Amino acid sequence: MLDMADGARLAVGLVERIGEETSRLAHTPLATDGAKREREERIADHAAALKAVSEELAADGLGLDSPELAAIGHRVVHGGQKFTQPTVITEEVVAELEKLVPLAPLHNPANITGIRTAMGLRPDLPQVAVFDTAFHSTMPESAARYAIDTATADAHSVRRYGFHGTSHAYVSRETAKLLGKDPSEVNVIVLHLGNGASASAVRGGRCVDTSMGLTPLEGLVMGTRSGDLDPAVILHLSRNAGMSVDEIDSLLNKKSGLIGLCGDNDMREIRRRIDEGDEQAALAFDVYVHRLKKYIGAYYAVLGKVDAIAFTAGVGENAAPVREAAVAGLEELGLVVDGDLNAVRSGEPRLISPEYARVAVAVVPTDEELEIATQSYALVSA
Template sequence: MNMSGTRYVLSLNGGSSSLKFALFAAHGSVNQEPILSGQIGRIGEASSEARLFRQGAPVNDTLCPAAITDHGAALRQILAWVEYDFLAPATRQALTGVGHRVVHGGTRYTTAQVIDEAVIKGVEACTALAPLHNPINLELIRSVREALPTVPQVAVFDTAFFHDLPAHAAQYALPAELVARFGIRRFGFHGISHQYVCRQASERLGLPDRPARLISLHLGSGSSIAAVRGERCVDTSMGMTPLEGLVMGTRCGDIDPGVALFLAQKSKLSVEKIDHLLNHESGLKGLCGSADMREVRSRATNGDADAQQALALYRYRMTKYIGAYFLALGGVDALIFTGGIGEHDTRLRAEVVESLSPLGIRLDAAKNTQSGQAMIEIHSPDSTAKILVIPTREEWEIARQSLAALDQKNQ
């Protein structure tokens, strides 16, 4: 592969009803700002939404069909934007590669992989562990292959960052024979985001004599916490599936497994309906009727008791994990907030940090009001740990890992 000139990589980040993308140039390393980026949301609904940014500036005349029926159609719309802005149809080969966020790689994939038939079959084999996401990832891979048959593709796995969790953090206390037969373990998720922000935090800390001890909070509709020492994750809140851990928008997080058994016995709900209940009707939505943190916050402020209790449980679960990970790491050098809620909900950050005062972690109220696209420090001078707000850049991380995988394959 020619590495002397400019290379271009398209990053695709498919969610259950959305598709984010970013087109990056690389001069050796990947440029920090994308040439073109955006998102198509509400895929499969009657009216889809589109946002497009050119060199970071919003494009106000973004054209998008009223309804994007599936992720393949969303990809075709994105390629039309890329083609119009950057690549003529005859020069699509100028793309060095296309990188995909793939949610679940199981135990097989611990690094980004250049996609071939074997990788496709491997992703298919993990579909039962991520039934909402891996099929979408596969649909996008096949759609790119059809549209850009000569452009190599790379799978960047959300689970890879957690592949070497210590055994005591990865295992469930289940019979060994069943664990071995079905590959049961804690995999972790949001790994691309956690890996990116922890690398940024380590560089900011610049500790010369030891690895940084970091607690990363990725807070959004789905949320997770990771305890990281240097470049290795030592524990994380999500488990074999994204259901474990924190209270989330529609997911219950940690729950006594006996609750699911009790529901099956007493309510006669099927396994499928219980699965739907725990993943789509629980969390904040189950507690107060809304999965939107902004609405929950507004209702709590106006005295809604259910919303207030939902926020109390949301914060308590988070604080409990932070305390546990403080002990697991033997202290903490930086607490990181990222994700849509972590980056923008200043009040939640203040409430969570207030509960950490026994650990000596303290917030600067004035700094906490800052916002922007860059990393900010919001701790007080006497805090025992830095508190960082780091905008996650999953698409950039996908591009970085994709080029690294392509370079390794072509050495």
């Protein structure tokens, strides 16, 4: 929960392991400087999770019945081509979101459940959907189209949508601020590196290319996702390994990426293993960085002129070796990292390139919750 007067957090928390035998709810009431509270119990589904969160907020005087509550913002993963802006939710909007479930079967159903539950708890309050795909909707057709039969693509909504849009929007804007410029004056390559990872090329505040595609599987090597691969790999595994569509889906989304290469998807553990001489961990790191460097080069070419590269999310913000390796050897492109600046750990946006560097290299902590709240509040207060 955020106070939009100054963006301050009034409460933070999360619910995890929803639907498992023992779920966990963590809640910290920042407005009252209260201690963190945790509950471990079975929380059956996302509707029950939201109701449990509402109870915790109410216990601190921040309940969903508060007259000061202006709106509830919802992250919705896939907006397709229809939703390219934050949208006040109506029954008609929910019906359209249900039509988009085939494009995001693991995410949109849970998003819709959260929306319906919140609408039931506060039917009088504006509910706003903010879409992960929206920031990337400005990509030109040359970047958004796959080179397959157009009629087939259009009939089945097959195109590149991109994800992590709220993060890319926030970080590109904050990077411009860090440089003391307006977003319209800056070209930025944003590298959102977490368990899920994506890159974007942002020209003057508008996305012109991004690494994820129809789904979040395309692009960079991720914690458990393969990223880019020859589509014929899927056909090969089906024909020669006898794998079903569901088995291949599980392989590429849950058993690939870093965990597929070395058995770990935590970059801290991978670096520890490398320091101990583990060759498999070193290979996984090298594959990860090789793909990352390819996208930096590709998006440099797309933009033509780059003012900054911004690292963000869990790995991007905290893994100095990844940042160093990603730009190593790219000095001719104006990319240099200062070792001392790169080693500093901070929760603040900061430059890690030396003053003489032609292209700024930055670490910019992302804040997707603030971005969702900002977009939601701007819409309902307009």
